[in-house]
Amino acid sequence: MNPLTQLDSLEIRVLINDQLDNIAPSWHPEVHAPGRFAHIRLAELDETAAKARGDAQLELRLPNSCCGAHGLSLMITATAGDVQHTLLFDAGPEGEIWEKNVERLGLVNEIGGLQRAIEMINKAKSKSTSPTNVTMDLHPNRPFYRGMVTPAGPISLEADPTFTELEAAGATVTKNAQGHNILDDMFFVSGQIPRTTLYETGISGGIRLDDSDAGWQADPLILDERFVMCNLRGKGLVVFTGCSHAGVVNVSRHAVEVGGGVPLYAVAGGFHLSDAQLDKVQETTNDLAKLDPKVLMPGHCSGWRVQVEAERIMPGRVVPIYAGQKYGLSALL
Ligand SMILES: [Zn+2]
Numbered sequence: 001m002n003p004l005t006q007l008d009s010l011e012i013r014v015l016i017n018d019q020l021d022n023i024a025p026s027w028h029p030e031v032h033a034p035g036r037f038a039h040i041r042l043a044e045l046d047e048t049a050a051k052a053r054g055d056a057q058l059e060l061r062l063p064n065s066c067c068g069a070h071g072l073s074l075m076i077t078a079t080a081g082d083v084q085h086t087l088l089f090d091a092g093p094e095g096e097i098w099e100k101n102v103e104r105l106g107l108v109n110e111i112g113g114l115q116r117a118i119e120m121i122n123k124a125k126s127k128s129t130s131p132t133n134v135t136m137d138l139h140p141n142r143p144f145y146r147g148m149v150t151p152a153g154p155i156s157l158e159a160d161p162t163f164t165e166l167e168a169a170g171a172t173v174t175k176n177a178q179g180h181n182i183l184d185d186m187f188f189v190s191g192q193i194p195r196t197t198l199y200e201t202g203i204s205g206g207i208r209l210d211d212s213d214a215g216w217q218a219d220p221l222i223l224d225e226r227f228v229m230c231n232l233r234g235k236g237l238v239v240f241t242g243c244s245h246a247g248v249v250n251v252s253r254h255a256v257e258v259g260g261g262v263p264l265y266a267v268a269g270g271f272h273l274s275d276a277q278l279d280k281v282q283e284t285t286n287d288l289a290k291l292d293p294k295v296l297m298p299g300h301c302s303g304w305r306v307q308v309e310a311e312r313i314m315p316g317r318v319v320p321i322y323a324g325q326k327y328g329l330s331a332l333l
Pocket of ligand 1: 242243244245270271272301
């Protein structure tokens with residue numbers, strides 16, 4: 001891969017995440033997230049209301065708190081000098097929640113389920129000085145349906161939007177099976193993630209449907225899953241993993257492998273260990289520790305046991321991410 005642009009800072013706004021905790025601050029000295037409701041929009045009280053409340057000018061409205069919901073959506077803003085780019089890392093499965101959270105965070109004028117995200121982002125971009133449709137970077141080998149084998153027969157998930165549907169919603173779709181840089185080399189989008197560990201075996205019972213005549217096909221490995229990473233100057237690689245069906249260690253190892261000698265600094269996203277046996281959780285944390293990441297930001301499907309285990313063997317490095325909160329990372333000064 002081409003070298004990534006060395007960033008001055010990264011801001012990660014969590015738009016969708018399974019867990020919600022408006023109170024928890026980051027205890028990590030290099031991750032800025034004040035918690036304690038600081039990320040929730042305050043409402044200004046008018047003069048009459050202020051007078052009736054002992055001159056308080058602002059009101060904390062808890063209904064402006066985000067909703068926790070299954071999935072992961074991160075709005076990642078990278079800054080290098082005076083250049084800034086924002087990448088939306090997934091949108092979660094439910095458009096209504098994505099829209100609700102974005103509105104509650106007051107981001108609806110700033111940026112814009114996936115089609116709703118496209119429409120909202122395009123609407124927001126149309127007001128800018130150089131309006132362009134949002135570009136979607138997708139793997140070409142996406143199934144029409146994913147599902148799982150159960151004793152009651154296959155259970156299908158809802159349809160993923162097709163390329164045509166995404167284009168109809170207003171996206172410019174680019175398909176990439178290989179790793180590549182985007183947005184002035186600020187972000188690397190991976191290709192297929194090599195599976196090197198013995199214990200990260202994908203999703204047991206995972207199936208896919210590409211053609212209803214051919215029927216469901218076994219797909220435990222979900223080889224079209226990818227990750228995104230950045231290079232924070234003086235700190236190292238910041239890796240974003242959506243659901244880690246490839247295994248978070250496989251993801252992290254591949255990131256280091258293609259990262260041009262830059263050390264692993266942070267891993268953020270779904271580690272997919274919520275339902276894992278303890279020995280798998282321990283093998284994962286032990287192998288992650290060998291890569292010496294300075295920050296671990298588990299969310300979505302990570303589960304509490306990997307948080308506890310990682311904190312036990314890498315004390316001080318775990319910053320669980322919560323819906324609505326914003327996490328700042330900075331380059332070495
Ligand atoms: Zn997952």
